Ligand SMILES: *[C@@H]1O[C@H](CO)[C@@H](O)[C@H](O)[C@H]1NC(C)=O
Ligand SMILES: *[C@@H]1O[C@H](CO)[C@@H](O)[C@H](O)[C@H]1NC(C)=O
């Protein structure tokens with residue numbers, strides 16, 4: 162029984178994360194807009210997202226600016242959805258990042274990072 166509940170929770174988590182990456186409106190959760198995209202905390206999260214993607218992929222992107230920011234309150238984390246621009250020293254492009262921040266220890270994780278087409 163306990164194992165079944167654990168697998169169910171795991172399955173739900175897998176479903177939630179894959180849904181989150183595909184469709185950013187998850188199960189009626191509410192995205193709260195952050196109007197000040199130059200807020201130092203938002204800039205810090207955007208830098209984290211770009212640096213973390215650089216570290217994971219070996220691509221050297223330079224963060225330029227945040228275009229759109231919103232967040233969602235989850236059980237354990239705050240989930241930040243950022244649209245930002247960055248360049249690889251020659252070409253500037255828009256990217257979409259999801260960063261989770263643990264409510265208790267502030268642990269950050271780059272949940273997804275992808276290029277957006279114009
Ligand atoms: C790339 O981004 C850096 C940092 O914001 C900026 O100084 C530079 O001008 C940008 N380069 C291009 C080609 O957009
Ligand atoms: C920058 O990205 C463009 C488009 O993907 C690519 O053609 C170019 O080679 C890249 N430049 C560097 C310095 O990585």
Ligand SMILES: *[C@@H]1O[C@H](CO)[C@@H](O)[C@H](O)[C@H]1NC(C)=O
Nearest residue numbers: 178261268269270271272273
């Ligand atoms: C960070 O997020 C990715 C993608 O959701 C996940 O695969 C990874 O396990 C997470 N890492 C940590 C330390 O939570």
